[in-house]
Amino acid sequence: MRARAIAALIAAAAITMAAPMSADLCTIEATPAATLLLPYFEVNIDDPTGVDTFISINNASSESILTHVVVWTDMSVEALDFNVYLTGYDVQTIAMGMAIRDGILPRTDNANSVSPLGPYSDGHVNFPACTMMPYTNPALSPEFLDHLQSILTGGPSDIYGGDCGGYDHGDNIARGYVTIDHTNDCTLLTPCDEGYFWTGDPTVPSGLAAYENVLWGDWYMIDYANNFAQGDTLVHLEADTTLDPLGALISGTFYNRCTPIFNSPFPDYREPLPTTFATRFYQNAAFSGGTDFLVWRDSLYVPTAGFSCSSGPNWYPITQRQAVFFDEAENPEALCTISPCPEEEILFPIEAQRVGVGELAITPQSGWAYFNLNQSGDAWGLSAEAVAGGAWITAVHSAEGRFSAGLPAIQLDSFCDNASIVIGEAGPDYPAEDVVYNYFNSYYYYPGGAVPVARPNPDQTPRGWRNAE
Incomplete structure (x- = not known):
C-alpha cells in the first residue's frame, strides 16, 4: 500500500511538472x-x-x-x-x-x-x-x-x-x-x-x-x-483569455493603457499590478548604506515616440495617494511639503526609478513604509480622491559597502479590488476608503457601488514637467 501511495504521488508530481502551474489572477x-x-x-x-x-x-x-x-x-x-x-x-x-x-x-x-x-x-x-x-x-x-x-x-x-x-x-x-x-x-x-x-x-x-x-x-x-x-x-x-471580452468582469489589465489605440477593452488579457504596498526600510547601523526603493509605476498614458525635451510628457509627474513611514514603535510620519498636510510630496514621479530613503528626509531610522500608489484624483481634475494605478516596489538594503539584499514589497491590495485605503489616527474616520476612478473602464467606485462616468481627455494640460519638482 505504501509503495502504491508513493508511486501515485510521483505520478501526480510528474503530471504537475509537465504543465506549468497557474495562480490566482490579480x-x-x-x-x-x-x-x-x-x-x-x-x-x-x-x-x-x-x-x-x-x-x-x-x-x-x-x-x-x-x-x-x-x-x-x-x-x-x-x-x-x-x-x-x-x-x-x-x-x-x-x-x-x-x-x-x-x-x-x-x-x-x-x-x-x-x-x-x-x-x-x-x-x-x-x-x-x-x-x-x-x-x-x-x-x-x-x-x-x-x-x-x-x-x-x-x-x-x-x-x-x-x-x-x-x-x-x-x-x-x-x-x-x-x-x-x-x-x-x-x-x-x-x-x-x-x-x-x-x-x-x-x-x-x-x-x-x-x-x-x-x-x-x-x-x-x-x-x-x-x-x-x-x-x-x-x-x-499571467494571461487569462477566459476573461469577459467586454470587460464587465475585470477592472483592467497590464497593457490596458493601450486601450485608446486598440479600441478594445483589454486586448492583452494580462493581469494588472497591485496599487498599495508595505515594505521595510533602514538608514541606521543595521544597514549603513540605507534602503533604496526600486519603483515601477503606470502613468496610464499610451507610450509615445519621444517628447519635447523642454516640456516633457503630459502625465509628469505621477502622484501618489499616500505614503506613511512608521518607526519601530509604530509612530507614523507622512511626507508633506508644508504643514498641515494638504498634499503629499511626490515621491516616485516617473515610471521607473530608484529612490533612496535618505533622499526623503524622514526622521525614523528604521521601520516600515505604507505606500498607496494610486494617483491623486486632483491631478486628473476629478472629484474622486484616487485614480487607480498599478505599480511595483522592490526594496534594496545595503551595508558596509559589501552586503545588500533586494526584497519585493508586500502587496496589500489588488488592482481588481478598485479600492484605495487611506490610513490615519485610530478612530471612526480611519482607515478610510476613497472614491476611486478607474481610467480603464471609466467607472467611479464608491464604497457602496460603481457609477459610469465620461473618461477625461488623456491629452490634458501638462502637469508641470521639471517645474513640479
Missing part, C-alpha cells in the same frame, strides 16, 4: 506567466566595471517558444526591441550592459548549432518572420547605439526627431525597464501597436502575442565598484 506571484516585467535597470555606459543588470528568461514548457523583448526608457519611450527563441526548458541570459554599451544581442535560433535541444525538449519550431535570427553581433549599428545610449540617459534621439525619451539624471547611467512577452512570431511591433495583441475583433484574442503562461525569470543588478549585488524574480504577469 495576485502577482512567481508562477509561469505570459509576460515578464523587469521593473527597473541601470547600466553604466562609460565603465563596464560599474553598475550592470542581467535578466534570465526561462521556458517552463517542453515546447520551443518565442519571446519579444522591449527595452523602455524610465518614462516609457521604446528604446530597443528584439526577439529571443527558447527551446523546451531553455534559459537565456540577457546582459543589459552588453546590449546598451556594445550592441550585442542574444544569439538564438531554431537550429541546434545555435540553440541546441535538450533530451527533454520537444523539436524546433519554425517561426516564419524570424529571418533576422540569429543576430550577427554587434547587432546594433553605431548610429543606433548613439540613439540608445542617449535616450536611456535623458538625452535627445535622432530617430525620434531630436525628442527626448527619459529623465536626465545628469550622469551617464542608462535607466529604464523591460517587458518580455510570449509571442507567436518575430516582430518589431510594440505592445500598443495594432497587430501585436489585437487585429480587429475585440472579442477574440488575436495578433502576434501569445497567451500561454510558460515564462519565468529573474534579474540581478551588480555594482562592481561598490561590491554590491542584489536580485529578485521578475514580475510574472
Whole structure:
C-alpha cells in the first residue's frame, strides 16, 4: 500500500511538472506567466566595471517558444526591441550592459548549432518572420547605439526627431525597464501597436502575442565598484483569455493603457499590478548604506515616440495617494511639503526609478513604509480622491559597502479590488476608503457601488514637467 501511495504521488508530481502551474489572477506571484516585467535597470555606459543588470528568461514548457523583448526608457519611450527563441526548458541570459554599451544581442535560433535541444525538449519550431535570427553581433549599428545610449540617459534621439525619451539624471547611467512577452512570431511591433495583441475583433484574442503562461525569470543588478549585488524574480504577469471580452468582469489589465489605440477593452488579457504596498526600510547601523526603493509605476498614458525635451510628457509627474513611514514603535510620519498636510510630496514621479530613503528626509531610522500608489484624483481634475494605478516596489538594503539584499514589497491590495485605503489616527474616520476612478473602464467606485462616468481627455494640460519638482 505504501509503495502504491508513493508511486501515485510521483505520478501526480510528474503530471504537475509537465504543465506549468497557474495562480490566482490579480495576485502577482512567481508562477509561469505570459509576460515578464523587469521593473527597473541601470547600466553604466562609460565603465563596464560599474553598475550592470542581467535578466534570465526561462521556458517552463517542453515546447520551443518565442519571446519579444522591449527595452523602455524610465518614462516609457521604446528604446530597443528584439526577439529571443527558447527551446523546451531553455534559459537565456540577457546582459543589459552588453546590449546598451556594445550592441550585442542574444544569439538564438531554431537550429541546434545555435540553440541546441535538450533530451527533454520537444523539436524546433519554425517561426516564419524570424529571418533576422540569429543576430550577427554587434547587432546594433553605431548610429543606433548613439540613439540608445542617449535616450536611456535623458538625452535627445535622432530617430525620434531630436525628442527626448527619459529623465536626465545628469550622469551617464542608462535607466529604464523591460517587458518580455510570449509571442507567436518575430516582430518589431510594440505592445500598443495594432497587430501585436489585437487585429480587429475585440472579442477574440488575436495578433502576434501569445497567451500561454510558460515564462519565468529573474534579474540581478551588480555594482562592481561598490561590491554590491542584489536580485529578485521578475514580475510574472499571467494571461487569462477566459476573461469577459467586454470587460464587465475585470477592472483592467497590464497593457490596458493601450486601450485608446486598440479600441478594445483589454486586448492583452494580462493581469494588472497591485496599487498599495508595505515594505521595510533602514538608514541606521543595521544597514549603513540605507534602503533604496526600486519603483515601477503606470502613468496610464499610451507610450509615445519621444517628447519635447523642454516640456516633457503630459502625465509628469505621477502622484501618489499616500505614503506613511512608521518607526519601530509604530509612530507614523507622512511626507508633506508644508504643514498641515494638504498634499503629499511626490515621491516616485516617473515610471521607473530608484529612490533612496535618505533622499526623503524622514526622521525614523528604521521601520516600515505604507505606500498607496494610486494617483491623486486632483491631478486628473476629478472629484474622486484616487485614480487607480498599478505599480511595483522592490526594496534594496545595503551595508558596509559589501552586503545588500533586494526584497519585493508586500502587496496589500489588488488592482481588481478598485479600492484605495487611506490610513490615519485610530478612530471612526480611519482607515478610510476613497472614491476611486478607474481610467480603464471609466467607472467611479464608491464604497457602496460603481457609477459610469465620461473618461477625461488623456491629452490634458501638462502637469508641470521639471517645474513640479
